[in-house]
Amino acid sequence: MKSASQRGINSAGPSEIHRSQLTWLLWTLPVLICAVCSSCQKSLLQNVSEAPVVTAFKETHKASPDIPPELEGLHVYLSQDLWIINHHWSAYDEWTTLRGLKTTSRLSSPRIHRWMFGVKQENSPLSESKNSSTVTDDDSSPTQVAPLATDTDSSKTADAGQPGSDKTKSSAEHWSFNALQEFFTRHNTENEPRFASKKIAALQQLSEHDTLAGRNAAILWATLAPQTALETVPILEQLVCEPGSPSAADSKSEQKNQPPVSPAMRSAALNGLSLVLAHADAMPLATKNRLTQLLARPDISVKFRGELYRSLSRFMPPAQIPSLDQSLDIADSNALPPKELRQAALEGCIMHGLWLYAEPEQFSHLTQNQRQPRPYQSSVWPTNLMQVRWDPDATIRWNFGYWTAVVHHPDAEAILASQLKDTDVMVQNRAIQHLGLLASDSALQLLKEQAKRPQETVRVAAATGLSSWGPSYLKGLKDDSSSAVRHAVAAGLGLSPTADAALQLKSLINDRSTEVQLTVIESIQNWPDELAVPLLLEGIQEGVFKTRRASVLQLTERTGVGGTISIEASRDERIAAIRSLVQSGELPGGFWTQLMQEGIRQRPRVNQGRRAELQAYFQNLISQPSDSPARQQAFQELSHLTPEEVNILEKMILDTSIAIPEEIYSDLLPKLDANYAALQQLTSSHVTDRRQAAQQLFRNSQKSSLNPVIVKRLRKLMTQEQDRLVWRIVMESIAQDNYEETAQLALLAINHHWPDIRVLGCDYFGAHGLPRYAPWILPLLNDKNKSVQLAAIKALGHCHNPLAINGVQSAEQTQSTPASLRALMTDSNQRVRFQTVVALSHLGDFQGMQELVRISNDPRSSVRRDAVREMGESGQTRFVEPLIQMAWTERNASTLEEMLSSLDRLVPESDQPPELKTESRQTEQAKIWMNWWQTQHSGAGSRLFTGR
Numbered sequence: 001m002k003s004a005s006q007r008g009i010n011s012a013g014p015s016e017i018h019r020s021q022l023t024w025l026l027w028t029l030p031v032l033i034c035a036v037c038s039s040c041q042k043s044l045l046q047n048v049s050e051a052p053v054v055t056a057f058k059e060t061h062k063a064s065p066d067i068p069p070e071l072e073g074l075h076v077y078l079s080q081d082l083w084i085i086n087h088h089w090s091a092y093d094e095w096t097t098l099r100g101l102k103t104t105s106r107l108s109s110p111r112i113h114r115w116m117f118g119v120k121q122e123n124s125p126l127s128e129s130k131n132s133s134t135v136t137d138d139d140s141s142p143t144q145v146a147p148l149a150t151d152t153d154s155s156k157t158a159d160a161g162q163p164g165s166d167k168t169k170s171s172a173e174h175w176s177f178n179a180l181q182e183f184f185t186r187h188n189t190e191n192e193p194r195f196a197s198k199k200i201a202a203l204q205q206l207s208e209h210d211t212l213a214g215r216n217a218a219i220l221w222a223t224l225a226p227q228t229a230l231e232t233v234p235i236l237e238q239l240v241c242e243p244g245s246p247s248a249a250d251s252k253s254e255q256k257n258q259p260p261v262s263p264a265m266r267s268a269a270l271n272g273l274s275l276v277l278a279h280a281d282a283m284p285l286a287t288k289n290r291l292t293q294l295l296a297r298p299d300i301s302v303k304f305r306g307e308l309y310r311s312l313s314r315f316m317p318p319a320q321i322p323s324l325d326q327s328l329d330i331a332d333s334n335a336l337p338p339k340e341l342r343q344a345a346l347e348g349c350i351m352h353g354l355w356l357y358a359e360p361e362q363f364s365h366l367t368q369n370q371r372q373p374r375p376y377q378s379s380v381w382p383t384n385l386m387q388v389r390w391d392p393d394a395t396i397r398w399n400f401g402y403w404t405a406v407v408h409h410p411d412a413e414a415i416l417a418s419q420l421k422d423t424d425v426m427v428q429n430r431a432i433q434h435l436g437l438l439a440s441d442s443a444l445q446l447l448k449e450q451a452k453r454p455q456e457t458v459r460v461a462a463a464t465g466l467s468s469w470g471p472s473y474l475k476g477l478k479d480d481s482s483s484a485v486r487h488a489v490a491a492g493l494g495l496s497p498t499a500d501a502a503l504q505l506k507s508l509i510n511d512r513s514t515e516v517q518l519t520v521i522e523s524i525q526n527w528p529d530e531l532a533v534p535l536l537l538e539g540i541q542e543g544v545f546k547t548r549r550a551s552v553l554q555l556t557e558r559t560g561v562g563g564t565i566s567i568e569a570s571r572d573e574r575i576a577a578i579r580s581l582v583q584s585g586e587l588p589g590g591f592w593t594q595l596m597q598e599g600i601r602q603r604p605r606v607n608q609g610r611r612a613e614l615q616a617y618f619q620n621l622i623s624q625p626s627d628s629p630a631r632q633q634a635f636q637e638l639s640h641l642t643p644e645e646v647n648i649l650e651k652m653i654l655d656t657s658i659a660i661p662e663e664i665y666s667d668l669l670p671k672l673d674a675n676y677a678a679l680q681q682l683t684s685s686h687v688t689d690r691r692q693a694a695q696q697l698f699r700n701s702q703k704s705s706l707n708p709v710i711v712k713r714l715r716k717l718m719t720q721e722q723d724r725l726v727w728r729i730v731m732e733s734i735a736q737d738n739y740e741e742t743a744q745l746a747l748l749a750i751n752h753h754w755p756d757i758r759v760l761g762c763d764y765f766g767a768h769g770l771p772r773y774a775p776w777i778l779p780l781l782n783d784k785n786k787s788v789q790l791a792a793i794k795a796l797g798h799c800h801n802p803l804a805i806n807g808v809q810s811a812e813q814t815q816s817t818p819a820s821l822r823a824l825m826t827d828s829n830q831r832v833r834f835q836t837v838v839a840l841s842h843l844g845d846f847q848g849m850q851e852l853v854r855i856s857n858d859p860r861s862s863v864r865r866d867a868v869r870e871m872g873e874s875g876q877t878r879f880v881e882p883l884i885q886m887a888w889t890e891r892n893a894s895t896l897e898e899m900l901s902s903l904d905r906l907v908p909e910s911d912q913p914p915e916l917k918t919e920s921r922q923t924e925q926a927k928i929w930m931n932w933w934q935t936q937h938s939g940a941g942s943r944l945f946t947g948r
Contacts, residue, residue, distance in 0.1 A: 067206070075206065075213050078117075078206070078212070078213040078216040078217060078220075079211065079212050079213040079216075080212070081212065081216075081259065081262050081264070081265050082117055082118055083115055083116070083117055083118075083216075083219075083262070083264040083265050083267070083268040084115070084116055084117075084118045084264065085114065085115060085116075085264070085267075086111070086113060086114055086115065086116045088111075089112075089113065089114040090112075091347060091350055091351045091354055092354060093112045094112050094113060094114070095351070095354040095355060095358070097109065097112045098226070098275070098279075101225075101227065107199060107200070107224045107225050108223075108224050108225070110220075110223070110224065113223050113224075113271070114271050114310070115223070115264070115267060115268035115271050115272075117216060117219075117220060117268075200221065200225050200228055203217045203218075203220055203221040203224075203225075204221060204231070207221055207231075207232060207235065212259055214235075215235065215239060215261075215265070215269075216265075218232040218235045218236060218269075218272075219232075219236065219239075219265070219268050219269050219272045220272075221272075222236060222269075222272030222273060222275060222276045223268070223271065223272040223275060226272070226275035226276045226278070226279045227279045229272070229276050230276060230280060232272070232273075232276060233273065233276060233277075233284060233287060236269045236270075236272055236273035236276070237273060237287050237290065239261055239265065239266060239269035240266060240269050240270045240273060240291070240294075241290050241291070241294065243260070243261035243266050263301070263303070263304065266304065267303070267304060267307045270291075270304075270307055270308065270311050271307070271310075271311055273287075273291075273311070274310075274311030274312065274314045274315065275314065277314070277315050278314040278315045278355060283315065288315075288316070291308065291311075291312060292312065292316075292321070292322055294308060295308055295321070295322040295323050296322060296323075302338050302340055302341055303340065305323075305327075305341060305344070306340055306341055306343070306344025306345075307344070308321075309321060309324055309327070309341075309344045309345050309347070309348040310344055310347055310348050310351060312348070313347075313348035313349065313351045313352040313355075314351055314352070314355050315355070316352075317352065317379075317380040317381075318345075318348055318349045318352050318380065318381055318382055318385075319379065319380055319381055319382050319383075321348065324345050324348060324382060325382035325383065325384055325385075327341040327342055327344070327345040328342060328345050328346065328382055328384055328385060328387070328388055329384055329387075330342070330387055330388070330390070330391055330392075331384075331387065333392070336392070339393055339396075342388075342391065342393070342396055343393075343395065343396055343399070345382075346388060346396055346399050346400060346403065347399065349381060349382075349385065349403055350399065350402060350403050350406060352380070353403060353406040353407040354406060356374070357374045357376075357406065357407045357408075358406050358407070359374075363437060363468060376407055376408055376409055376410060381407075388400045389415065394422075394424035394426055394427050395426075397419065397422065397424070397427050398419070398426060398427045398430035398431065398434075400415075401415055401416050401419050401427075401430065401431050401434050402430070402434050404416065404434075405434045405435075405437040405438060406437065408438075412438060413435070413438055413440060413442065413443055416431045416434055416435050416438070416443075417431075417435075417446065417877060418877070419431035420432065420446075420450075420875075421844040421875070421876050421877070421878070422844065423802040423805075423843065423844050423845075424802070425457065425771050425800050425801070428458070428461075428800070429457050429458060429460070429461035430461070432446075432447065432450050432458065432461035432462055432464075432465050433461045433464045433465045434465070435447055435465050436464065436465030436466060436467065436468040436469070437468065440910075441910045442908045442910040442911055444469060444473075445908050445909065445910060446908060447462050447465045447466050447469075447473075448462075448466075448473075450462040450465075451463065451466065451476065451477060454767060454768060454769060455768070455769050455770065455800065456482045456484055456485065456738065456768075456770070457484075457770075459477065459480060459482065459485045460482070460484050460485050460487075460488045462477070463477045463485055463488035463489050463492055464488050464491075464492060466492065467488075467491070467492025467493070467495050467496075468495075470496055470498075470500075471493055471496050471498060471500045471501040471504055472500065474489050474492055474493060474504070475504065477489050478504055478507065478508065481705070481736070481737075481738075482738075483511070483512075483513035483515065483516055486508060486511060486513065486516045487513070487515055487516050487519050489504075489508070490505065490508050490511075490516055490519040490520045490523055491519055491523050493505050493508075493523065494519075494520075494522070494523020494524055494525075494527075495523075497524075497526075497527040497528060497531055498531075499531070502524075502531050502534070502535060505520050505523070505524070505535055506535060506538055508520050509535065509538045509539050509542050509543055509547070510542040510543065514544050514546055514547065517539070517543050517544060517546075517547040518546060518547055518550055520535065520539070520547075521535075521536070521539050521543075521547060521550045521551055521554060522550070524536075525554065529558055529559070532554075532558065533555065533558065533559065536551045536552075536554055536555045536558075537551075537555070537578050537581075537582070539551030540552060540555070540565055540567065540574055540578060541571065541574055541575055541578055542571075545567065545568075548567040548574075549567050552565060552567055561581065564577065564581065565577045565578065565581070568608065610645070611648060614638070614641075614645060614648055614649065614652070615652065616634075617633075617634040617637050617638050618634070618638070618649065618652045620633070620634040621634040621635060621638065621661070621664065622656065622658050622659075622660060622661060622664075623658070626661075626663075635663075635667075635668065638668060639668060639671060639672075641672055646669075646672050646673060649672075650707055650709045653709050654708055654709050654712070665679065665680065665713060666680055666683075674696070674700065675696075675697060675700055675706065675707070675710050676710070676713075678693040678694075678696040678697050678700070679693070679697075679710065679713055679714060679717065681693035681696075682694070682714075682717050682721075682726075683717065687723050687726070690721070690723060690726050691723070691725055691726055691729070694725075694726045694729035694730050694733070695729060697710075697714075697729075697730065697733050698729050698730075698732055698733045701733040701734070701736075701737075705736070705737045706733060706734065706737065708739060708740075708741045711734060711737075711741040711742055711745060712741045712744075714730065714745060715741065715744055715745045715748055718730060718745065718748060718749075719748065722754075724754060724756055724757065727749065727752075727754075727757045727760060728760060730745075731745075731746070731749060731760040731761075731763075731764060734746075734764070735764065735767065738768045738770070742764075743765075743773070746760075746761045746764040746765060747761070747776055748761075749761030749764070750762060750765070750776065750777065750780060755783075755785040755787060755788050756787070758780065758783070758785070758788045758791075759787055759788055759791045762777060762780065762788065762791035762792050762794070762795040763791060763795070765777055765795045765799065766791070766794055766795030766796075766797075766798045766799070767798075769798040769799050769800060770799065770800075771799055771800050771801035771803075772801075773795070773799050773801075774796060774799045774801035774803050774804045775803065775808065777792050777795050777796055777799070777804075778792075778796070778803075778804060778807060778808070778818075778819045778820070779819055780792035781793065781796075781807075781819040781820070781821070781823075781824060782819050786829065786831070786832070789832060790831060790832065790835050793821065793824065793832070793835045793836055793839050794835060794838075794839065796821060796839050796843075797821075797835075797838060797839030797840070797841075797842035797843060798842060800843070801843075802843055802844075802845075804820065804821050804839070804843065805820060805821055805822055805840065805843060805845050806818075806820050806822050807819050807820030807821075807822070807823070821836050821839055821840050821843075821845075821848075822840075822847075824836040825837065825840075825847075825848075825851065834855065834866070834867075836848075837851045837852045837855065838852065838870045838874070841870065841871070841874045841876055842873075842874050842875075842876075844876065849874075849876060849878055849879070852867055852870065852871060852874075852879075853879070853882050855867045856868055856871065856882065856886060857886070861892040861894070861895050864886075864890075864892070864895050865892075865894060865895045865898050868883060868886070868895065868898050868899045868902050869898050869901075869902065871883060871902050871906075872898075872901060872902025872903070872904075872905040872906060873902075873905075875905075875906070876906075877906055877907075879902070879906060880903065880906050880907060880933075881933065883899050883902055883903050883906070884903065884926075884929045884930055884933050885930075886899060887899040887900060887903070887925075887926040887929060887930075888926055888927070888929075888930050890926070893922065896922050896923070896926065897922060899926075900922060900925055900926070900929075903929060912932075913928050913929065913931070913932035915928045916928055916929075
């Protein structure tokens with residue numbers, strides 16, 4: 001077919017026509033012979049045109065639709081099946097974005113959708129395919145040329161490979177995933193609706209092509225602008241319901257080798273179709289029925305069934321979606337539906353709640369006059385949905401809690417409060433976040449309490465939950481010692497484009513964590529210019545290199561003038577450039593004055609040149625021989641560093657994998673920092689000197705946390721330390737810090753041969769309570785020293801890791817019972833048994849809590865008093881009911897006082913009986929609690945404070 005070139009067609013004469021016919025006859029003769037041999041002559045001849053070859057080619061060329069100019073390069077890219085699932089998809093982000101565009105003609109970002117058009121093989125860029133199309137037959141393969149030959153204007157393809165061709169046309173063919181994103185997301189601020197309409201029109205025109213590119217264009221149109229894509233319903237419906245059958249146009253055309261519809265493309269078409277139907281004013285019942293009938297087919301895969309659940313939920317009540325309730329049925333633990341199907345069914349319920357029940361105002365409690373959400377209707381949801389609360393999968397459980405908050409289930413707060421005691425830490429943290437969606441004082445109080453807990457992950461979740469209440473509720477966490485908490489605060493402040501939030505974000509611009517700084521810049525992406533631009537200027541002025549780069553990019557995108565500032569310039573030069581830019585009047589500076597009231601902070605900075613110089617000296621110091629001139633010069637240069645340069649040197653020490661010469665710690669650093677002088681004193685053979693050095697480190701740690709380099713060196717020195725007092729002082733010095741080096745020092749402590757030092761290590765781990773500490777502490781449950789054993793039990797109770805309940809069977813313990821809290825419930829020592837029950841109660845273990853209730857009925861008042869005190873400390877609301885019942889009959893005054901105190905800790909103040917404030921007598925308070933329980937929490941409502 002290459003003999004019939006486009007150029008020959010345009011200039012064909014009579015002789016050339018005869019020559020073409022002869023060539024055509026020679027080409028078809030072998031095919032005709034084969035057809036006769038296979039008894040297919042008649043059918044084959046029916047498909048052969050009697051017109052001359054030139055006429056046939058002209059008709060084919062005339063019938064081919066035109067390629068929209070905007071999609072000339074993109075058409076090549078769309079001629080492939082590259083649909084991929086977006087693993088960062090969020091039902092909430094999709095809903096909020098599309099809701100805001102519902103009444104406009106703007107395009108949504110491809111990044112917020114569940115299915116995206118991307119690149120499967122990054123090593124096979126389209127430029128290779130483009131280049132391969134211009135070589136000879138010997139060097140090209142059909143698989144490379146095929147995408148370019150489909151619906152491509154042959155004249156442009158021919159010209160593209162010639163010298164002197166238009167470079168713009170050539171570059172238009174080199175499309176990548178980022179180019180696709182840029183095409184659909186870039187905006188023209190002067191006339192954005194017109195540019196969006198042109199893109200929609202281009203997709204509409206390309207979707208008319210009965211090709212793979214046309215199919216992809218239809219899916220993209222429906223996905224990115226579903227409010228305008230009602231015309232795509234027939235195309236998408238066929239892709240979803242009849243992926244293997246050819247269209248009517250296919251049967252009439254000569255394109256018999258149309259590629260099959262892949263499962264990914266089918267799912268993407270289903271997603272786009274559901275978005276169109278969700279935005280349609282009138283629902284096409286025939287299309288809806290065909291989609292629901294698919295669920296009755298036994299041959300569809302689990303993944304596609306899950307996609308059907310999600311897609312149909314955008315416009316159908318989940319209770320009416322066939323088989324969705326069966327996918328949520330967990331009554332028989334031995335015959336559970338696939339986890340992927342249960343997750344999809346629950347996500348469908350969440351999506352329906354967002355699309356038809358939620359209001360944007362319920363995700364922010366900043367305004368008093370909020371639109372009330374749609375009342376909860378049980379008939380909309382599957383009858384067995386509530387049992388998902390006890391699903392064995394943690395992800396499904398926290399998603400269930402999210403659903404209750406989204407649809408404002410009547411028991412949402414009670415369910416989320418009970419999830420705070422879930423055995424899985426992720427469920428607990430998610431429940432804290434979801435409490436922020438409930439606009440109630442009691443939920444707010446719970447969030448405030450969680451924000452004060454020592455566990456880092458809990459405070460991160462509390463910061464996320466408090467973000468819904470506004471910037472004022474995040475002030476207490478803005479200066480948290482954990483960068484993860486400050487990161488969550490920065491993201492939460494970005495949800496409130498107010499002056500108060502901007503002032504708080506300003507203080508985080510120069511945070512010691514680069515991730516926190518970048519989060520500040522990202523969080524103000526959608527802020528108005530008058531608030532965002534001053535913060536971007538602050539980022540250019542005070543941020544690290546990555547922050548300065550992100551700030552300049554966003555400033556340029558907003559105003560077009562940020563490119564005049566060099567991010568590699570010194571801080572003084574950047575300040576001068578910013579002042580000049582503000583004075584020029586090209587930026588909105590109304591809020592700039594307010595932000596700059598504190599003045600320019602004149603902090604000395606180390607420029608890039610000096611950093612490189614210090615790096616060179618450091619490399620000479622650790623790699624050159626001790627007697628080399630280069631090393632001696634490096635030592636002399638590094639002996640006169642400023643405090644800021646010492647911080648850079650410490651980072652180099654921490655990042656290097658080469659052994660640090662001893663003289664750096666003994667001779668160099670002690671001259672630069674008092675903490676290193678104290679470390680050097682710890683090497684003394686006199687215990688008095690070592691104790692004085694430990695005291696110096698402790699005093700310095702009360703002013704600011706010890707540097708990780710110092711703690712890393714300290715750990716090495718403490719391997720030889722035998723003095724108990726030195727150990728105790730050192731552990732006090734790191735008691736408030738929680739990073740890898742301090743954890744390793746505590747790990748060294750719990751493996752020390754002195755029992756009291758092992759106790760110090762357990763106390764450290766218990767105070768910080770991270771789940772990853774539990775495996776380190778478990779072996780100490782079998783420690784021969786009872787004090788160590790008790791400290792380990794207490795620490796495990798605060799580590800929030802259910803692994804400690806039954807332990808872990810290691811390879812060395814095949815014949816013995818693994819160390820666990822459960823095994824110690826029958827220990828011969830009474831104190832061990834009691835502390836074990838307390839630890840199990842902290843972990844939410846039902847058996848442990850039952851045993852603690854049993855102990856609280858002990859005839860000895862001292863035992864009862866200890867038990868009820870631990871009930872209150874555990875935070876388990878399951879203890880509220882037994883405490884009220886015991887207080888009703890308790891006659892010991894001190895024990896009754898402890899019971900009332902525990903009730904006060906377990907029940908939020910907003911839920912407590914109001915009569916308690918005016919009653920001082922303990923016996924009367926016990927009666928008030930009993931009346932409150934019987935009247936407010938009887939029957940089904942009693943589950944509120946039982947944790948069940």
